[in-house]
Amino acid sequence: MTAPRRHALYTVAQVRALDRRAIDVLGIPAGELMRRAAAAAFASLRRHWPDARRIAVYCGPGNNGGDGYLLALLAHEAGLAAEAWALSDEAVGEDAARARAACEQGGVPVLRWDGTSSLPRVDVHVDALYGTGLNRPPQPVAAALIERINVCGAPVLSLDVPSGLNADTGHCPGAAICARLTVSFIAAKRGLHTGQAAAHAGRIELATLDLPESLWQEQPDAHLLEPATLPPRPRDAHKGRNGHVLAIGGEHGTAGAIRLCGEAALRGGAGLVSVATRHEHLPALNAARPELMAHAVDGPQALEPLLARATVLAVGPGLGQGAWGHALWLTALESPLPLVLDADGLNLLATETRRFDDARQVVLTPHPGEAARLLGCSVDDVERDRFAAVRALAQRFGAVAVLKGTGSLVADPDGRLDVCPWGNPGMASGGMGDLLTGLVAALLAQGCPARDAARLGVGLHARAGDLAAREGERGMVASDLLVPLRLLLNGWEA
Numbered sequence: 187m188t189a190p191r192r193h194a195l196y197t198v199a200q201v202r203a204l205d206r207r208a209i210d211v212l213g214i215p216a217g218e219l220m221r222r223a224a225a226a227a228f229a230s231l232r233r234h235w236p237d238a239r240r241i242a243v244y245c246g247p248g249n250n251g252g253d254g255y256l257l258a259l260l261a262h263e264a265g266l267a268a269e270a271w272a273l274s275d276e277a278v279g280e281d282a283a284r285a286r287a288a289c290e291q292g293g294v295p296v297l298r299w300d301g302t303s304s305l306p307r308v309d310v311h312v313d314a315l316y317g318t319g320l321n322r323p324p325q326p327v328a329a330a331l332i333e334r335i336n337v338c339g340a341p342v343l344s345l346d347v348p349s350g351l352n353a354d355t356g357h358c359p360g361a362a363i364c365a366r367l368t369v370s371f372i373a374a375k376r377g378l379h380t381g382q383a384a385a386h387a388g389r390i391e392l393a394t395l396d397l398p399e400s401l402w403q404e405q406p407d408a409h410l411l412e413p414a415t416l417p418p419r420p421r422d423a424h425k426g427r428n429g430h431v432l433a434i435g436g437e438h439g440t441a442g443a444i445r446l447c448g449e450a451a452l453r454g455g456a457g458l459v460s461v462a463t464r465h466e467h468l469p470a471l472n473a474a475r476p477e478l479m480a481h482a483v484d485g486p487q488a489l490e491p492l493l494a495r496a497t498v499l500a501v502g503p504g505l506g507q508g509a510w511g512h513a514l515w516l517t518a519l520e521s522p523l524p525l526v527l528d529a530d531g532l533n534l535l536a537t538e539t540r541r542f543d544d545a546r547q548v549v550l551t552p553h554p555g556e557a558a559r560l561l562g563c564s565v566d567d568v569e570r571d572r573f574a575a576v577r578a579l580a581q582r583f584g585a586v587a588v589l590k591g592t593g594s595l596v597a598d599p600d601g602r603l604d605v606c607p608w609g610n611p612g613m614a615s616g617g618m619g620d621l622l623t624g625l626v627a628a629l630l631a632q633g634c635p636a637r638d639a640a641r642l643g644v645g646l647h648a649r650a651g652d653l654a655a656r657e658g659e660r661g662m663v664a665s666d667l668l669v670p671l672r673l674l675l676n677g678w679e680a
C-alpha cells in the first residue's frame with residue numbers, strides 16, 4: 187500500500203494502527219511523532235498567520251494535548267509570546283506528561299483553565315484539547331472553554347481534529363470547536379469530510395509526518411470523489427445512443443419536482459426524456475420544456491407503452507404515496523430497467539421494503555430523513571454515523587445508496603464508499619434532489635453502471651452547486667445549476 191493517496195480516507199482505528207506501526211515496527215518513538223506533529227502544525231500556523239506574535243494553546247489530557255504543549259514550546263523558542271492552558275491536572279499519557287514538562291522547563295507558562303477565567307487576547311488560539319481519542323461529549327469545563335473560544339473572534343487552529351468532533355463519523359456529540367484551519371496528522375480521517383465536519387474543521391491540511399510509504403498497509407475505508415465527467419461524445423452520436431429516461435411523478439398539484447427531474451435528465455445528456463405524470467400538468471410541462479415528452483398516465487396500463495420505449499426509470503419526485511403513485515411505483519419496481527428512486531419512491535420503499543436483484547442497476551438517493559425511514563431509525567441515528575447508515579442502506583436494499591447532506595456519501599452493496607468534497611449550504615433548497623435524480627438517470631441512460639452514475643452524478647451536481655454559488659448561496663434555486671452542470675458535463679473546468 188502506498189502512502190495515503192490524496193483521496194484516501196481512514197477510520198480512527200486504522201490511523202491508530204498506522205501510529206502503532208510507526209512506533210513498534212519502524213521504531214519511531216511516540217514522542218518523536220508528537221514532536222513532528224507539533225512542528226508541522228507550527229509551520230502551518232506561521233504560513234497562515236505570519237504576523238502572529240501571541241498565541242494560547244489549550245491542552246487536553248491526552249496526546250493531542252501533548253502535541254499542543256510542544257507547539258507552544260516551539261512558538262516560544264521562535265520568539266512568539268506563547269502560553270499553554272491545561273484543561274485538567276493529569277496528563278493521561280506519559281508522552282503528553284513529558285511534553286508538558288518540556289514546555290514548562292522551556293519557559294512556557296502552563297496555566298489552569300478553571301471554567302470561568304476569561305481568555306487571553308491573542309492572535310491565534312490553538313485547540314489541542316481532544317483529537318482522535320474523543321470518546322464522549324466534552325464535559326462542562328471543557329465545553330465552557332470550547333464555547334468561549336468559538337465566540338472570541340480570534341482565529342483557531344485545531345490540531346488533528348477540531349475538539350468535540352468525532353473523527354470517525356463527522357458527528358459532534360456536544361460542544362465542538364469551530365476552527366479556521368485543522369492540521370491533521372499522518373492520514374486523513376474520514377469523519378473530517380462529512381456531517382458536521384464542514385462547520386467545524388475549516389480548511390484541512392494533512393501532515394504525513396514524513397513517515398515512509400511502507401507504513402500504509404490497510405485499504406482505505408473510503409475515498410474522496412475526484413473531479414470527473416463523461417468522455418466526449420463520438421462524432422456519429424445520435425439520440426438513440428444516449429438512452430431514454432422515463433421520469434415518473436407529479437401527483438396532483440406537484441409538477442415542479444418531476445419537471446426539474448426531467449430537465450436535469452435532458453441537461454445530463456440523455457438522448458430522450460419522457461415524463462409520466464398527471465393530466466393537469468401537461469400544459470405546464472410542454473410550455474416549460476417542449477423537449478420533455480410529457481404523458482398523462484392515470485395508471486399502470488397507460489404506463490406500459492412508455493416503459494416499452496424507455497431504457498432508464500427515475501421514480502419519485504412529487505409522486506405522492508396515494509393509490510396513483512403507489513400503482514406506478516409498483517409497476518416501475520417490477521420492470522428490469524435501471525432505476526433511480528428518490529423522494530416518495532423511497533418513502534414507498536420504506537413501507538414495502540424489498541431487496542433489488544444484484545443484476546439490476548439501482549440507485550437510491552435519500553436525504554437523512556428518507557434514510558431514517560428506510561432504516562427504521564431516527565434522523566439523529568443516521569447523522570450520528572453517516573458511514574454506517576449509507577452502508578446499511580446499500581446492503582439492505584442491494585442497491586447503490588447516496589446519503590445526501592453535507593459531504594454526501596455513496597456506498598455500494600459490497601461496502602465501497604466515496605465521500606463528496608463539494609457542495610455548499612445554498613444547495614439546501616427544494617428541487618436540488620430532483621435535479622440529482624434526473625442527472626443520475628441521464629448518466630445511467632448513457633451507459634454508466636449504477637456505481638459510476640451515482641458517483642459522477644453526486645460529484646457533478648455538487649460542483650455545479652459550487653459554481654452557481656459564486657453568485658451567492660442565498661437565493662440559489664435548483665435551476666441555477668442546469669447551466670453549470672452542462673458546462674461541467676462537457677469537460678469545462680472551473
Ligand SMILES: NC(=O)C1=CN([C@@H]2O[C@H](COP(=O)(O)OP(=O)(O)OC[C@H]3O[C@@H](n4cnc5c(N)ncnc54)[C@H](O)[C@@H]3O)[C@@H](O)[C@H]2O)[C@H](O)CC1
Binds near residue numbers: 220251315316328
Ligand atoms: N496517529 C496520529 O495521527 C498521531 C496522534 N497523535 C496525537 O494523539 C492524539 C490522540 O491521542 P489520545 O491520547 O489517544 O486522545 P486525545 O488526545 O484525543 O485525548 C482524549 C483523551 O481524553 C479522554 N477523553 C476523550 N473524550 C473526552 C471528553 N469528552 N472529556 C474528557 N476526556 C475525554 C480520552 O480518554 C483520552 O485519553 C491525536 O489526535 C494526535 O493529536 C500524535 O501526537 C501525533 C501522531
Ligand SMILES: [K+]
Binds near residue numbers: 314345
Ligand atoms: K484538537
